[in-house]
Amino acid sequence: SQQGEEDPQALSIQEGENATMNCSYKTSINNLQWYRQNSGRGLVHLILIRSNEREKHSGRLRVTLDTSKKSSSLLITASRAADTASYFCATSQTGGFKTIFGAGTRLFVKA
Amino acid sequence: DAGVIQSPRHEVTEMGQEVTLRCKPISGHDYLFWYRQTMMRGLELLIYFNNNVPIDDSGMPEDRFSAKMPNASFSTLKIQPSEPRDSAVYFCASSLIYGGPVWTGGYEQYFGPGTRLTVT
Numbered sequence A: 001s002q003q004g005e006e007d008p009q010a011l012s013i014q015e016g017e018n019a020t021m022n023c024s025y026k027t028s029i030n031n032l033q034w035y036r037q038n039s040g041r042g043l044v045h046l047i048l049i050r051s052n053e054r055e056k057h058s059g060r061l062r063v064t065l066d067t068s069k070k071s072s073s074l075l076i077t078a079s080r081a082a083d084t085a086s087y088f089c090a091t092s093q094t095g096g097f098k099t100i101f102g103a104g105t106r107l108f109v110k111a
Numbered sequence B: 001d002a003g004v005i006q007s008p009r010h011e012v013t014e015m016g017q018e019v020t021l022r023c024k025p026i027s028g029h030d031y032l033f034w035y036r037q038t039m040m041r042g043l044e045l046l047i048y049f050n051n052n053v054p055i056d057d058s059g060m061p062e063d064r065f066s067a068k069m070p071n072a073s074f075s076t077l078k079i080q081p082s083e084p085r086d087s088a089v090y091f092c093a094s095s096l097i098y099g100g101p102v103w104t105g106g107y108e109q110y111f112g113p114g115t116r117l118t119v120t
Helices: none
Strands: A005-007 A010-014 A019-024 A029-037 A043-050 A055-058 A061-066 A071-076 A085-093 A099-101 A105-110 B005-007 B010-013 B019-024 B031-038 B042-050 B053-056 B065-071 B074-079 B088-095 B115-119
Touching: A005 A085, A010 A019, A019 A085, A019 A105, A029 A061, A029 A071, A043 A055, A043 A061, A043 A071, A071 A085, A099 B042, B005 B088, B010 B019, B019 B088, B019 B115, B031 B074, B042 B065, B042 B074, B053 B065, B074 B088
Parallel strands: A010 A105, B010 B115
Antiparallel strands: A005 A019, A019 A071, A029 A043, A029 A085, A055 A061, A061 A071, A085 A099, A085 A105, B005 B019, B019 B074, B031 B042, B031 B088, B042 B053, B065 B074, B088 B115
């Protein structure tokens, strides 16, 4: 089964609102990453958080990691229509470079 | 850099035919990954290479699939014979994990635009 599972599967919000997506995983990890995929395109790396970090920021993105609960969240603040995309969490297990992607959250930001 | 390049972007073929997908990773990257994406199964890792050597091919669905990396700037994924259930978008991604003797600490993967394969 997949290592990372996102929640919710789909999210629809108004422009300017914040969007929060969650990811849960099952085994010990080296790091957790978030990627964005626009329709018909390849995935684009957004942010990486290491297993010894708890929070990380990049522009309007904020990622948290709780290794005790094996979960992470991605917050996009002040969303824009251009943020409409699918968002995936990906984990690299301890001791390896094999990256496992979750099923993704489809975000729709209405203008 | 031009990023990861994949060809063709679209491929339509008949069942039983051989299909070859191509990938040129970002220059200097030491890891290359092949993924398959479908609505039903999501994004699946098929195989990955380190310095042109296959490291883990446990995701390759069956013997009909094979991948090679003859040099640092080129990789192929071949399906022979193809079946309708192979229809998917196939992505290649590259990463710089070990920049040499010093650990770069990066796992970020850079994805190509994908090849949309349709097998009829």
